[in-house]
């Protein structure tokens with residue numbers, strides 16, 4: 365599903381990723397760990413095509429990210445769901461509207477949108493709160509809205525950057541359970557996190573970056 369081939373990323377003289385190679389199989393779930401500044405977010409940015417590597421190649425499914433055309437980029441992006449530490453919801457729009465937004469923006473069949481949004485909200489156990497504003501939600505609920513928004517396109521790949529960073533341990537476990545459920549439906553999941561206890565409590569592969577080098581999990 366994902367293959368990094370000798371990927372390096374430099375910002376001027378600063379090396380953020382240094383000759384990183386690994387593969388993730390379809391439906392595999394893994395953690396991306398490492399100290400602050402180790403290169404976790406940089407690695408995720410290559411997968412979202414926010415940046416290109418300085419050297420090396422990133423393959424995702426049938427896509428070689430270096431060779432994506434302008435027409436292929438939005439098609440690729442719809443195959444990738446992204447969850448951030450702060451879900452950055454639109455506070456003046458309902459939960460439903462927040463989750464519907466990516467579908468509306470991509471020109472998804474309008475008649476099919478309600479069904480898709482309801483299915484995504486059901487997956488994160490928020491169906492009953494579809495009509496409320498995010499201001500009325502707890503931080504754990506807001507994060508679940510962010511996850512519903514990330515999966516509403518039914519992506520094959522789900523990336524998360526510190527998705528439990530603002531949550532207490534019980535809520536973190538609940539979020540992890542959701543990721544595991546997506547994995548059980550065949551989604552490839554890669555979660556960048558600082559939370560060692562969370563990583564140790566789960567049976568998944570660990571990719572560890574240290575100063576931009578992949579030192580564990582290749």
Ligand SMILES: Nc1ncnc2c1ncn2[C@@H]1O[C@H](COP(=O)(O)OP(=O)(O)OP(=O)(O)O)[C@@H](O)[C@H]1O
Nearest residue numbers: 375378379380398399400401402403404405406407
């Ligand atoms: N746009 C940029 N311009 C210059 N340097 C950058 C840029 N983005 C990242 N870096 C540098 O690349 C290195 C890796 O940063 P990155 O944000 O990927 O680490 P991280 O492991 O995600 O850290 P954290 O856990 O603190 O988010 C760091 O030295 C960082 O300062």
